[in-house]
Amino acid sequence: MAERKGIEVSLAIAESASACNVDCIAAYPITPQTHIVEHLSELVADGELDAEFIPVESEHAAMSACCGTAAAGARTFTATSSQGLALMHEILFIAANLRLPIVMTVANRALSAPINIWNDHSDVMTERDVGWLQIFAENGQEAADLVPICHKIAEDKRVLLPIMLNFDGFILSHVVEPIEMLSRDEVANYLPPYEPQQRLDIDHPITMGPVGMPEVYTEAKMAHEHAVRSAYGPICEHLDGFAKMFGRAYHPVESYKAEDAEILFVMMGSASETAMSWVDEVRAAGKKVGIVRFRLWRPLPVADFKKAIAGAKVLGIIDRHFSPGGPGGPVAQEVKYMMYGEKNAPKVVEVVAGLGGRDLDDDAFNNLFDKCSKVLGGGDVPPFELIQVRGGHYGKA
Amino acid sequence: MEKLNVFASRLLPKEDFVCAGHRACQGCAEVLAMRLVHKALGRNTIAASATGCMEIISSPYPETAWAIPWIHVAFENSASVASGIESALKALMRKGRLPKRKINVIAYGGDGATADIGLQWISGAMERGHNMIYVCYDNEAYMNTGIQRSSSTPLHASTTTSPAGKVVPGQQTWKKNVVEIMAAHSIPYVATINPSYPFDLVRKVQKAAAIEGPAYLHAYSCCPTGWGSRPEIGIQLGRLAVETGIFPLYEVENGQYRVQEKQETLRPLKDYLKTQRRFRHFSEAMIAQSEQRVKKEYELLLKKEQMTKEGV
Numbered sequence A: 001m002a003e004r005k006g007i008e009v010s011l012a013i014a015e016s017a018s019a020c021n022v023d024c025i026a027a028y029p030i031t032p033q034t035h036i037v038e039h040l041s042e043l044v045a046d047g048e049l050d051a052e053f054i055p056v057e058s059e060h061a062a063m064s065a066c067c068g069t070a071a072a073g074a075r076t077f078t079a080t081s082s083q084g085l086a087l088m089h090e091i092l093f094i095a096a097n098l099r100l101p102i103v104m105t106v107a108n109r110a111l112s113a114p115i116n117i118w119n120d121h122s123d124v125m126t127e128r129d130v131g132w133l134q135i136f137a138e139n140g141q142e143a144a145d146l147v148p149i150c151h152k153i154a155e156d157k158r159v160l161l162p163i164m165l166n167f168d169g170f171i172l173s174h175v176v177e178p179i180e181m182l183s184r185d186e187v188a189n190y191l192p193p194y195e196p197q198q199r200l201d202i203d204h205p206i207t208m209g210p211v212g213m214p215e216v217y218t219e220a221k222m223a224h225e226h227a228v229r230s231a232y233g234p235i236c237e238h239l240d241g242f243a244k245m246f247g248r249a250y251h252p253v254e255s256y257k258a259e260d261a262e263i264l265f266v267m268m269g270s271a272s273e274t275a276m277s278w279v280d281e282v283r284a285a286g287k288k289v290g291i292v293r294f295r296l297w298r299p300l301p302v303a304d305f306k307k308a309i310a311g312a313k314v315l316g317i318i319d320r321h322f323s324p325g326g327p328g329g330p331v332a333q334e335v336k337y338m339m340y341g342e343k344n345a346p347k348v349v350e351v352v353a354g355l356g357g358r359d360l361d362d363d364a365f366n367n368l369f370d371k372c373s374k375v376l377g378g379g380d381v382p383p384f385e386l387i388q389v390r391g392g393h394y395g396k397a
Numbered sequence B: 001m002e003k004l005n006v007f008a009s010r011l012l013p014k015e016d017f018v019c020a021g022h023r024a025c026q027g028c029a030e031v032l033a034m035r036l037v038h039k040a041l042g043r044n045t046i047a048a049s050a051t052g053c054m055e056i057i058s059s060p061y062p063e064t065a066w067a068i069p070w071i072h073v074a075f076e077n078s079a080s081v082a083s084g085i086e087s088a089l090k091a092l093m094r095k096g097r098l099p100k101r102k103i104n105v106i107a108y109g110g111d112g113a114t115a116d117i118g119l120q121w122i123s124g125a126m127e128r129g130h131n132m133i134y135v136c137y138d139n140e141a142y143m144n145t146g147i148q149r150s151s152s153t154p155l156h157a158s159t160t161t162s163p164a165g166k167v168v169p170g171q172q173t174w175k176k177n178v179v180e181i182m183a184a185h186s187i188p189y190v191a192t193i194n195p196s197y198p199f200d201l202v203r204k205v206q207k208a209a210a211i212e213g214p215a216y217l218h219a220y221s222c223c224p225t226g227w228g229s230r231p232e233i234g235i236q237l238g239r240l241a242v243e244t245g246i247f248p249l250y251e252v253e254n255g256q257y258r259v260q261e262k263q264e265t266l267r268p269l270k271d272y273l274k275t276q277r278r279f280r281h282f283s284e285a286m287i288a289q290s291e292q293r294v295k296k297e298y299e300l301l302l303k304k305e306q307m308t309k310e311g312v
Helices: A009-019 A034-045 A059-071 A082-097 A122-126 A140-155 A184-190 A214-229 A232-246 A271-284 A302-309 A330-339 A362-376 B002-006 B029-041 B078-094 B111-116 B119-127 B178-183 B198-210 B231-243 B284-307
Strands: A004-008 A024-027 A052-055 A076-080 A103-108 A133-136 A163-168 A176-180 A253-256 A263-267 A289-294 A296-298 A314-319 A347-352 B045-049 B070-072 B104-110 B133-138 B189-193 B215-220 B249-253 B256-260
Touching (some): A009 A034, A024 A034, A082 A122, A140 A163, A263 A271, A263 A330, A302 A330, A314 A362, A330 A347, A347 A362, B029 B104, B078 B133, B111 B119
Parallel strands (some): A133 A163, B045 B070, B133 B215
Antiparallel strands (some): A133 A296, B189 B249
């Protein structure tokens, strides 16, 4: 196994895709994802990766071209961010329902307006319902490792679904981390060449993407729902397989000092790693607090989550996106869905924070912790609050 | 010669890849053009379809009219999808995972998918130089959604969103010239085709398939439902369109223009307009306005042919 080397996370992701020997990449530049596809086009130009790099004229065309490459039987990789992901929206549904195993890294970034290139989760959460598998990396090593894992999952004949590998824009994408890179030979042992179940083949012609009348549309949706839900087994299998081969274990849900915690923070992406040092400090002061993090978001790992939070009295959720005028953020909504009707369910306290590149720091964690502590002490559960607002939350300032 | 053209079907390949049983309207000459295009291309072809009439009528699950591999993704992006297919074949053949052989990759869409919503996607695919063919089946409006105007609708034609009203007499703009836009991409081959001239159509499709790089074909596609023409005169209409000069047959090969079925004198445009309900409200002045513009553009086309002649 190779030793750890300092490398920018975006370049590590590109190297990792190259180690997967991808056949086709169709991509369009958007900050903060650009370094991935720049490096991939470099690897192609230097002959280090034998692939077709399609420099398309928009992200919509990128996802459209990816549908074409995957339908023709090529291992397909792309990357995007924010507005680019939003522009792909229409085609994301189609890629999923055509069961095309595309792997796409998303450097999570805020959506306009106002235009903002920095990190939050509004891009991916807006695409929650497109029918892709969705997975979140916490750090650079994980982001790089998840590339072959994602190809392995997506191309599994029991799965055949596109997968979105999310990692935080700038906070991860532009940071140099010590990363243990896998060689092409090592990846080849884990990830065999892609053998499509069906492809556009002149010897065996098929019609892909026909009209679905009302007589068949519901059944098509049911088949898709079944495919996404039952991808859970193969996902766990391939995470385990990776751990056995390379020694780095990843699970659908991760926790940190959660065993005896009364207050558990729930979050996604790189923030949980930031929060670990805060947890250590608060723990030193005798407070029983821990972290639970969704790595897998679709399919939603309900059983893993319930197991991870067992025994906690209060869950403090940090959402990086919300629905204005609605019930708050998506993570909190889904956690509440999982808790509803549960015996001895923990109380759920929710804040929205870390929007558009505002740092998730100790102040934010303390703010949420205070709210959770009050609830733990018998106080009412407050409504969701957008914190870190200069001048305070409206109605409270 | 004219007789030969009439009996063209006997001289064309018998095998069809757009098969009988599809749901096109009676007298649809768009599906006829598409059938001829695929006769010319043959079996070793993969097609990417835009949303539109030719998609809806040929793929109502669980039926399909397609005997070749065919994919539909969305409305505006068939050119991008085809560019992906072409790239994948290239990569997989180079990497030894597919046997090396000639496979035609074709994308197509209607005039709405081509001239309006998909123009950027087609421009991108043509500019990138993929070895593929794009065909626009131009029936001069959004027929699939109920005859709404597109930028390819002729001046003053009545559609459901450019109705011939008491104040505004139909479409207010001249038909967008997508053929020239594609020629301006300096791709190796651009041509207009018309199912009323099947030999010419087949020759151009086969040329488009044979050349390396992108080719664009623009097909005259008579739509009796949308145009208010009699279903049985579709072939005649295609000929009138060429004879009046409103849809000239020509090709631009590596920048060189060549006009087919060249007209010594253009037939009066009225002969064409009077066959269709969409032009019924035309005054003599409106006819004259269109005729003048058609004549001017035809002359310009002949000049381009003259200017780009070899040795000039």
